Amino acid sequence: MDLANQALFPTVFSQSTSCIPILNGSNFSEWKERLTFTLGCMDIDLAFREDMPPKKLYERWERSNRLSLLLIQNHISRKIRGSIPDCKTAKEFLTAVEEQFVSxxxxxxxxxxxxxxxxxxxxxxxxxxxxxxxxxxxxxxxxxxxxxxxxxxxxxxxxxxxxxxxxxxxxxxxxxxxxxxxxxxxxxxxxxxxxx
CATH class of the missing domain: 1.10.1200 (Non-ribosomal Peptide Synthetase Peptidyl Carrier Protein; Chain A)
Structure with missing residues (x-):
């Protein structure tokens, strides 16, 4: 990411994520739909689309994974977040969240x-x-x-x-x-x- 984009990213990130509701237990479908849409629009959904890549592409994937994990975790109510096991990838974490809502x-x-x-x-x-x-x-x-x-x-x-x-x-x-x-x-x- 170039220097100009790095400077703008926090503002864009904050504005883009404001449409994602906090997952509270009764809004899972809406939460997931808005979350995946936002991750895609922000172009940080690589960690969901691809498994861990070879070394030359790892830096971009790792950034996507890290930001996606942060975004997901910050849009889940603390009560729910505590019941979700720690995961290394955003994809695994989202799967763990989904498993909480199967019933x-x-x-x-x-x-x-x-x-x-x-x-x-x-x-x-x-x-x-x-x-x-x-x-x-x-x-x-x-x-x-x-x-x-x-x-x-x-x-x-x-x-x-x-x-x-x-x-x-x-x-x-x-x-x-x-x-x-x-x-x-x-x-x-x-x-x-x-x-x-």
Whole structure:
């Protein structure tokens, strides 16, 4: 790193890391997503992308590893940090942190399934927001290895709509073609405008 970049690095480092929340036990997914994004943007994620390299590349890798470890450790609540074993590499440390949250994934999946199953459109925020929220929950569930087909999602969205959409649902059920989520979204927005 040249002298000019060395002088700017502490400021850039501080500003870039301010978007990473402190890991507190209930925000692991958001924490990890923002952490890995920030490490990549700061170009100090080499220690995650490559195992320890040969001597000629070691200095850059070691710097990446050291800064990544510091960044991760400083964005974990002290209560959680104490339960994580010491590790020599940032990659090992992040794996150790992830292992602390494995059972949380099951609980999160259950919570998301309950939320998904109970969502009904209530005219607050519009139909687009309702469908996008259902799609977001479905995407989160997919990342937790709880898959649902697009056809299921289309039917679920239709079933979550109130009585005002009954003719719209009948229309879908009488047509032979299946809609994609994007088609359903567009048609629901049109139907919402027609109803209002």
């Amino acid at each position: 949380s994934k099951k609980a999160l999946a259950s919570t998301l399934i309950s939320r998904f199953a109970s969502l009904k459109y209530n005219d607050n925020g519009g139909i687009r927001e309702h469908i996008m929220e259902l799609r977001d929950i479905a995407a989160q569930l997919k990342s937790l290895e709880v898959d649902m087909s697009e056809t299921f999602l289309v039917h679920f969205v239709l079933n979550s709509l109130p009585m005002e959409y009954a003719p719209f649902k009948i229309s879908y059920n009488t047509h032979t073609e299946k809609w994609t989520m994007n088609q359903l979204l567009a048609m629901c927005v049109d139907e919402e405008q027609r109803i209002k």
